[in-house]
Amino acid sequence: VKVLTLIEAVTDALRTEMASDRSVIVFGEDVGLEGGVFRATAGLQKDFGEERCFDTPLSESGIVGAAVGMAVAGLRPVVEIQFSGFAFPAFNQIASHVARIRNRTRGAMCVPLVIRMPYGGGIRAPEHHSESLEALFGHIPGLKVVIPSTPHDAKGLLIAAMRDPDPVIYLEPARAYRAVRQEVPEEAYTVEIGTARVEAEGEELTLVSYGAQMMEARQARAALAAEGRSVELIDLRTIYPFDGRTVVDSVRKTGRLLAVHEGPQSFGVAAELMSTVMEQAFDRLEAPPARLAGPDAIYPMPRGERHYLLTVEHVLAEARKVLSYEP
Amino acid sequence: MVLSRQADEWAVSLNRQGRMPTYVLNMGQEANSIGALMAVRPDDWFVPAFRELGGMLVRGISLKQYYLYWYGNEWASHLPIEQYHMLPISVPVGSQVLHAVGIAWAERYRGSDRIALAFMGEGASSEGDFHEACNLAGVWKAAVVIYAQNNHWSISLPWSKQSASRTLAEKAFAYGFPGVRVDGNDIFAVYAAVRLAAERARSGQGPTLIEGLTYRLGAHTTSDDPTRYRTAEEVKQWEARDPLLRLERYLVRKNLLTDDEAAKIREQSLACARASFDEVEQAPDSLLEDAFQYLYRDMPDIMADQLERRKA
Numbered sequence A: 001v002k003v004l005t006l007i008e009a010v011t012d013a014l015r016t017e018m019a020s021d022r023s024v025i026v027f028g029e030d031v032g033l034e035g036g037v038f039r040a041t042a043g044l045q046k047d048f049g050e051e052r053c054f055d056t057p058l059s060e061s062g063i064v065g066a067a068v069g070m071a072v073a074g075l076r077p078v079v080e081i082q083f084s085g086f087a088f089p090a091f092n093q094i095a096s097h098v099a100r101i102r103n104r105t106r107g108a109m110c111v112p113l114v115i116r117m118p119y120g121g122g123i124r125a126p127e128h129h130s131e132s133l134e135a136l137f138g139h140i141p142g143l144k145v146v147i148p149s150t151p152h153d154a155k156g157l158l159i160a161a162m163r164d165p166d167p168v169i170y171l172e173p174a175r176a177y178r179a180v181r182q183e184v185p186e187e188a189y190t191v192e193i194g195t196a197r198v199e200a201e202g203e204e205l206t207l208v209s210y211g212a213q214m215m216e217a218r219q220a221r222a223a224l225a226a227e228g229r230s231v232e233l234i235d236l237r238t239i240y241p242f243d244g245r246t247v248v249d250s251v252r253k254t255g256r257l258l259a260v261h262e263g264p265q266s267f268g269v270a271a272e273l274m275s276t277v278m279e280q281a282f283d284r285l286e287a288p289p290a291r292l293a294g295p296d297a298i299y300p301m302p303r304g305e306r307h308y309l310l311t312v313e314h315v316l317a318e319a320r321k322v323l324s325y326e327p
Numbered sequence B: 001m002v003l004s005r006q007a008d009e010w011a012v013s014l015n016r017q018g019r020m021p022t023y024v025l026n027m028g029q030e031a032n033s034i035g036a037l038m039a040v041r042p043d044d045w046f047v048p049a050f051r052e053l054g055g056m057l058v059r060g061i062s063l064k065q066y067y068l069y070w071y072g073n074e075w076a077s078h079l080p081i082e083q084y085h086m087l088p089i090s091v092p093v094g095s096q097v098l099h100a101v102g103i104a105w106a107e108r109y110r111g112s113d114r115i116a117l118a119f120m121g122e123g124a125s126s127e128g129d130f131h132e133a134c135n136l137a138g139v140w141k142a143a144v145v146i147y148a149q150n151n152h153w154s155i156s157l158p159w160s161k162q163s164a165s166r167t168l169a170e171k172a173f174a175y176g177f178p179g180v181r182v183d184g185n186d187i188f189a190v191y192a193a194v195r196l197a198a199e200r201a202r203s204g205q206g207p208t209l210i211e212g213l214t215y216r217l218g219a220h221t222t223s224d225d226p227t228r229y230r231t232a233e234e235v236k237q238w239e240a241r242d243p244l245l246r247l248e249r250y251l252v253r254k255n256l257l258t259d260d261e262a263a264k265i266r267e268q269s270l271a272c273a274r275a276s277f278d279e280v281e282q283a284p285d286s287l288l289e290d291a292f293q294y295l296y297r298d299m300p301d302i303m304a305d306q307l308e309r310r311k312a
Helices: A006-020 A044-048 A060-072 A088-098 A134-138 A151-163 A211-226 A244-254 A269-284 A302-307 A312-324 B002-016 B030-038 B053-059 B063-071 B096-109 B122-126 B128-140 B187-202 B232-239 B243-253 B259-282 B301-311
Strands: A002-005 A024-028 A053-055 A076-080 A114-119 A144-146 A168-173 A181-184 A197-200 A205-209 A231-235 A238-240 A257-264 A290-294 B045-047 B116-121 B144-150 B179-183 B208-213
Touching: A002 A006, A002 A151, A006 A024, A006 A044, A006 A151, A006 A168, A006 A181, A024 A060, A044 A053, A060 A076, A060 A088, A060 B096, A060 B128, A088 A114, A088 B128, A114 A151, A134 A144, A134 A168, A134 A238, A134 A257, A134 A269, A144 A151, A151 A168, A151 A181, A168 A211, A197 A211, A205 A211, A205 A244, A205 A312, A211 A231, A211 A257, A211 A312, A231 A244, A244 A257, A244 A269, A244 B301, A257 A269, A257 A312, A269 A290, A290 A312, B002 B030, B002 B053, B002 B063, B002 B259, B030 B053, B030 B116, B030 B144, B030 B187, B030 B243, B045 B053, B045 B096, B053 B063, B063 B259, B096 B116, B096 B128, B096 B144, B116 B122, B122 B128, B122 B144, B128 B144, B144 B187, B179 B187, B187 B208, B243 B259
Parallel strands: A024 A053, A024 A076, A076 A114, A114 A168, A144 A168, A205 A231, A205 A257, A257 A290, B045 B116, B116 B144, B144 B208, B179 B208
Antiparallel strands: A002 A181, A144 A238, A197 A231
């Protein structure tokens, strides 16, 4: 056991799998010599050689498209897109090939590829560096999409993604990279993709979030606990295929749902969770399912970030509303 | 070559009868993919675009399986790697060239001397993925041969409006590897060019871009009417350079083929085309489950629920 930050856990997962599986190769822009702009791949080139961890030209579609070929041919590439906002040039490869080759070939071929990318705001970055694209990726059939919020899940989900026979979009909450520390086992372990995690049990409200937004959700739960309110906190962890059962089971117990995420509200993950709860726990609801999400707005540049991001006060206010709702 | 031609002609006729959906024609371009596939090893990777019927036949794909694709069934692309070493037909223009570069990288990483042969049309040279593929192939010295079939028309757009480059081949120079131009209607020229490029790739000298000058004698697809954008005179000129006629004349002159034999080959090929399509038409359609169970190795619960609801 060692104490790691979330980004150190990402590096640890890569290192662990590279050591045990020679088919794992890591590449992208500045990931080799430099170890990535956030240092997620720090030291890997030194330890595993330039053949297994290398820098590519500035070529997002090229990185993903070449990785498709490598994966079909039997390797397990893990590629980095420097920021999720730079993923758009690779969208054709992701949506047209990464997600479709198993189906297109009726299972004769698969694409065991992991596409890692930092996502989300709050890091005072220039334009295009703060996007939350999980709903976009989640809407592409054939992809799995995961987002860790803790170092333990970061390592376990990434190892699970690398061992998965199908492509996984692995979104890393940049704002939480160094904000969370946790004990993480030294050895390899997996966190099953498709499972949410009940982080803290409670009786009166189900609060669901994921990624960096979990930090505000935790603070809100603690503040409400101090007021004597009992909130169950769930980290969704997988965007697709999402674990509706865990959320529904929780809401059947609490009768109230609040889903919170940083990305745009319309057609977002919270909307899907609310629909699922309406379908499967309607008879137990004591308040309308609620959501708190980013606006349907373009993510502002740093001087305006605060107009977009959700604070603990936002979460608290909405949670109190749901808790106090009476028909 | 004759089978490819007869297969196209029969498919057009089937389309007019309402029995075949939109079908892509290879007519006039057969020598390109056939010559190329004959010049590489059977275990070299073949990465097609969507106008390489002849090459697919060389690789061992049956005409029935090929027809099944345009008939609209994904099972046509069930291509076990060990058996075929080829990717399925790729519709998004130019995107497949990158896959060939990655495959070549993977083969070299594993110490294999297999190369990858990718196809594209001249229109794909305007797509970003072509540029990214050539750039990566050059930087990585990838063991890849990129074969561009320049049939002069991207549906209705002529080469003069596609690119300000005089040739497609010269684009390779910017990426640091050779580009060559061959008469794509001369199967021997195609064979020689691909053979040389494949040897170059296999011996670690890197990629080659080959531009095969050819012409689409038919429509882009059965849904296209080429008389709207090109002249009868132009088509006539290229009909005189039909790769089938050229090969047939050569073989007859060399006493390797008689007119009777040629007629018999045409007859047998048409019979094969008819029989292949009859089998396709009689085969059962894909199943409801097929649409759900090949997205992931293990179907997610969400999809399993959706499947159950469809069944109900």
